[in-house]
Amino acid sequence: MEATKKEHELIVSVSPHVKSEETTSRIMWTVSLALLPAFLSGVYFFGLKALFITALCVVSAVVFEHFYLKLVNKKSVVGDGSGFLTGLLLGMNLPASLWSFSPFTVHVPIIATFVAVVITKQLFGGLGYNVFNPALIGRAFALISWPRAMTIWMTPTASFLTMDAKTTATPLGILKEAGMSELIKVFGDKVSLYEHLLTGNRAGSIGETSAIALLIGGLFLLYKKYITWHIPVSFLGTAALIAWVFGQKGALFAGDPLIHLFSGGMMLGALFMATDYVTSPSVRKAQLIFGAGCGALTMLIRLKGGFPEGVMFAILIMNCFAPLLDRGFRSKVFGAVKTVKEIKK
Amino acid sequence: MGLATFKGGIHPPDKKILSASSPITATKPPKIIVIPLSQHAGAPCKPVVSIGQEVKKGEMVGEPGGFVSAPVHSSVSGKVIAIAEFQNAMGRMVNSVVIENDLKEEWTALKDSPDYMNLPAAELKEKIKAAGIVGLGGAAFPTSVKLSPPKEKPIDVVIINGAECEPYLTADYRLMIEKPKDIIEGLKILMKILGVSKGFVGIENNKPDAVRKMQEAAKGASGIEVLALEVKYPQGAEKMLIRAVAGREVPPRGLPMDVGAVVQNVGTALSIFEAARYGKPLIERVVTVTGEGIKEPKNLMARVGTKISELIEECGGFRDDVAKVVAGGPMMGFALSSLDVPVTKGTSGVLVLPEEGVMHAEDYGPCIRCGRCIDVCAMGLMPSMLSILSEKGMYEEAKEYNLFDCFECGSCAFVCPSKRPIVQLVRLAKSMVKP
Structure with missing residues (x-):
């Protein structure tokens, strides 16, 4: 190109003329990366089945999104990583036992992914416009449609190639059916129970079991400023408070909040699902209410509901309120808070 | 305690290093200048010269067209060769006076006032008005209007804006390094006109040497304080600056005078001093010519009416891959469609950006509500x-x-x-x- 640029080649556009390096796809891929420790832990405890189920969801998500967008003549956005992330999250929210050919349940993750990506996300307008968290709707659909298959939990084996694993109950399942003393008995003692919950050596969905791995990923996202503390802290704080106050049958202020925080999908939900940008409020104050609502509903379902676990329904219910919360806690215009008189005092 | 600032804001790479060490140098005298009759916020000027007329440097060529207006002056001596519409930096066609430079540099008679601080406030204000001074930060609001607040809005603080929060730009920085005493004098004049005993200079802390120079210059001046501010865009926005410096929030849709403040840019303060002391009209200003796309970034003392293309030549011309030329800073400046447009009173910089890093308007996605x-x-x-x-x-x-x-x-x-x-x-x- 010659040194003197011709004038008609100058780009004219509205300010600002510089932009940050952050992009949507970088956010999606970074969140996926932050899920890696928890995913690896799932594969470590539940073996190849966990890997296959998650891979199936990821591949289906990308394929469904691509072909749907082609079908409706929209630009394919597979590279932005949001389809990949939805598939990954959905996979991590499913039990590894779904990888089974007799009875045949391999179609369950595929259909759940279809519901997540095509119905929950694309039919509502695509990235940015879906009301509900796609991965959670996918999981809720599967749970309601195939309640039996969705609640077969493998015993963590730490033997990678195991394909015919024994099944068992999740800690929350035991808690619901048999109570706290039985739960502690199953794991030996309280310390051992905590240990199993923190490392992920317990029954549950592929990516939800290791509290430590999830915390590592969550702290990484906080450090990178991809999420803020508002939703995780209000979510976990409210749940812990309720667990402490009402967690013990027959006595107030005697519950064990740690068992509730580290079991079920609490960590995965509070750090990765409730913090989904699109389906949570964007105003920080509104996020505090949103998180508190998620925490309260989770504990309500866990303590009083029919299901042993309530994270999924809690987040989905709060998703409905996200736009309303944003409206209600709309940020205050500069200068509107203090009047001139107050300042001059 | 942290440095004074406001809530929100961003930290774009400041890139000031490209031109920060380059002292202010005068451009070659332009052969032809185009003086738009509207380079300020408010009513356009009416031309007071005719084609063929000889004008001197500093002579008024357009008189204010209303209360919110400011006269324009010739920045060269020479002959008026046209009065017609020409494109300005914003791409609009504006009635302009075109003058051919006779290179004699003959000044019109200016009124020297060594004793300017003892002049009555009204006379000082008149000098500022006659000199055609407008806000040099970019908005180009006529200064004399800002100095005439209605009675029910008493002013008790004057703030000189040395934040220069736009990335790349170093015009105000160089002025604070090179002419700190004159800027402080400008502030004193402003305080006198407004009958105010408290004056501030707010400077972003990425210019510690400017803070030091200004503090030295302000030593002994009563009621004047030079403050280092947190480095954060848009620290130099009037409302944010008042919040940081005086702790007052201008109400929504309000003006600084609603909280008793008047804000002026450092370049404006210097022009005010020069108008009061030497009677010099505003016919030149510092323009930072910078960006990764220009060969030798510089801070130029450019005359109003000089073509942008001449400033670019003065700085060695473009590098190979220029994509965008912006009048002003990268955050709020205007992308130019033509380089054949004149420097005006509000032109704080010319930013030349290479292809790399320039966003194309159509490549955007949906809002993901990240907040x-x-x-x-x-x-x-x-x-x-x-x-x-x-x-x-x-x-x-x-x-x-x-x-x-x-x-x-x-x-x-x-x-x-x-x-x-x-x-x-x-x-x-x-x-x-x-x-």
Whole structure:
């Protein structure tokens, strides 16, 4: 190109003329990366089945999104990583036992992914416009449609190639059916129970079991400023408070909040699902209410509901309120808070 | 305790190193100058010269067309060869006086006042008005109007804006390094005119040497304080500066005078001093010519009316891959469609950007509601909602989201991961509804 640029080649556009390096796809891929420790832990405890189920969801998500967008003549956005992330999250929210050919349940993750990506996300307008968290709707659909298959939990084996694993109950399942003393008995003692919950050596969905791995990923996202503390802290704080106050049958202020925080999908939900940008409020104050609502509903379902676990329904219910919360806690215009008189005092 | 600042804001790479060490140098005398009769906010000037007329340097060529207006003067001596419409930096056609330079540099008679501090306030204000001084930070609001607040709005503080928060620009920085005493004198004149005993100079802390120089220059001056401010865009926006320096918040849609403050840019303060001391009209200003696309970034003392293309030549011309030329800074400046436009009183910089890093307007995605724009909005708005509502044509609803409180600093568009043209959408909405 010659040194003197011709004038008609100058780009004219509205300010600002510089932009940050952050992009949507970088956010999606970074969140996926932050899920890696928890995913690896799932594969470590539940073996190849966990890997296959998650891979199936990821591949289906990308394929469904691509072909749907082609079908409706929209630009394919597979590279932005949001389809990949939805598939990954959905996979991590499913039990590894779904990888089974007799009875045949391999179609369950595929259909759940279809519901997540095509119905929950694309039919509502695509990235940015879906009301509900796609991965959670996918999981809720599967749970309601195939309640039996969705609640077969493998015993963590730490033997990678195991394909015919024994099944068992999740800690929350035991808690619901048999109570706290039985739960502690199953794991030996309280310390051992905590240990199993923190490392992920317990029954549950592929990516939800290791509290430590999830915390590592969550702290990484906080450090990178991809999420803020508002939703995780209000979510976990409210749940812990309720667990402490009402967690013990027959006595107030005697519950064990740690068992509730580290079991079920609490960590995965509070750090990765409730913090989904699109389906949570964007105003920080509104996020505090949103998180508190998620925490309260989770504990309500866990303590009083029919299901042993309530994270999924809690987040989905709060998703409905996200736009309303944003409206209600709309940020205050500069200068509107203090009047001139107050300042001059 | 941290440095004074405001809530929100962003930290774009400041890139000031490109031109910060280059002292202010005068440009070669331009052969032809084009003086737009409207280079300020307010009514355009009426020409007071005719084609063929000889004018001297500093002679008025356009008289104010109303109360909110400022006269324009010739920046060369020579002959008026045309009065016609020419394109300005914003791309609009503006009636302009074209003067051919006779290179004699003959000044019109200026009134020297060594004793300027003892002149009555009204006379000082008259000098500022006659010199055609407007805000040099970019908005070009006539200074004399700012100095005539209505009686019910008493002013008790004058703030000199040395924040220069726009990345790349170093014009104000160089002035504070090279002429700190004159700027402080300008502040004293402003304080005298407004009958104010408290004056501040606010400077972003990425210019510690400027803070030091200004503090030295202000030593012994009663009531004048030089403050280092946190480095954060848009620290130099009037409302944010008043918040940081005086702790007062201008009410929504209000003016600085609503909280008793008057803000002037450092370049304006210098012009005020020169007008009061030497009677010199505003015919030149410092323009930072910079960016990765220019060969030798410089701070030039450019005469009003000089073509941008001449400034670019003066700085060694373009590098190979120039994509965009901006009048002003990268955050709020105007992209030029032609380089054949004149420097005006409001031109703080010429920024030359290479292809790499220039965003193409069509490459943007949907809002993912990440909330980054809400966090950084210094005005406490929800740019995400404004952009979505504007995109959908829901302009009235955008108004409910305080559309007209946006001053288009561009922080939201800077941080947006979907690269949405938020400022453009806001301007579109503003043009579609009444405030």
